[in-house]
Amino acid sequence: MADHANDDGDREDIFIYTGGRAPLHVTRVRIDESVTEIDNDAFWNNRNLLEVEMHEEVTKVGRRAFGGCTSLRGIKLLGVEIIKESAFAGCTALVELQFGCKLETIEKYAFHKCISLRNHTIPSVRNIEDKAFSHCKTLIDVVLPEGLETMGESAFRSCRSLRRIGIPFNIGLILEYSNIFDHCVELQRVDLVGGILKTIASLHLESWRNDVMEVIDQINQVLPGTHHLRKTEEMQSWIQTVHRRIEHCKTEHKKLLREATTLLELALWKAVVDNNVKKEEEDASLEPKAKKAKIDTESARQELRITSGASIVVKNVLPFLNLG
Secondary structure, three states, rough: OEEEEEOOEEEEEEEOOOOOOOOOOOOEEEEEEOOOEEHHHHHHOOOOOEEEEEEOOOOOOOOOOOOOOOOOOOEEOOOOOOOOOOOOOOOOOOOOOEEEOOEEEEEOOOOOOOOOOOEEEEOOOOOOOOOOOOOOOOOOEEEEEOOOEEOOOOOOOOOOOOEEEEOOOOOOOOOOOOOOOOOOOOEEEEEEEHHHHHHOOOOOOOHHHHHHHHHHHHHHHHHHHOOOOHHHHHHHHHHHHHHHHHHHHHHHHHHHHHHHHHHHHHHHHHHHHHHHHHHHHHHHOOOOOOOOOOOOHHHHHHHHHHOOOOOOOOOOHHHHHHHO
16 A cells, blocks of 8 residues: 655655555545455545545455545446445445446445435446435436346335436336335336337237337326335336236237248148149149059048148138148
8 A cells, every 4th residue: 555646746645555444544546456356444434535546357345345435426336246235335425436337236235325326327237235225315317237136125215306217127126015215205207128128029019019018108107196105016016017918918929920820831731732633633634544542531631731841730621721
């Protein structure tokens, strides 16, 4: 650990962090290239800390590492995979927060009472634990990634300015009684992100696509008028409704595909039959005196069905094909 001076001799007071607990007086910090984990309590309660230069090989920020750093305004966490409990709790001046694509877990209370956060997109995270962003009272807009699997109890509780949140379509993401959005009094819009939109676009009928989109948008009609203590419950119920509707459309889609496949197989079957009948007629005209063996009608039809590649025989279809 050392201070760093500019080449012109002017003191910049950049503290090079190499591990352990840093002095409370440091204001500007550069994480040394040798460091891959910020230790627990490394800068805890340093009210003088203004800037931290973090390289992309840092994979973990320890418990309370920057907790209570009330003057810290920004930090880039581009290589970080895990943010431990209360790592930035109480960083009341933190505005510029940038996450990378390797993030796996944000533990409980990680950004609790970071009251200056406003708009954030998290490109990658699998688990957001209990109260991770609770009491971030100026947070307005959050977009969570498609790979998000769990959100802990009260994860965004008392984010009173939160108006919109983008979440992936995951039936188990918002659990009953999890109170994730309690006291989010301004929350009025939820958008689904990720592959669900491609799934909807692939539905066979436009009426189905419109129907599903209408069900998805219902949450944005009812959420503004929902009491803040019931917003989580309303969102959980909505996700289940969307899931049921999509599964219904996917089932109907498969039925249509099976019907279309059957019709195609029958058409191929009939084409083979017609072709064989025509060939027999041509052969008969060329060899009028040749002996013809009696053909077992049912066996011939079975052979033609196999030859055509049909795998489905529809009851009473023979009259339709004029083979009876």
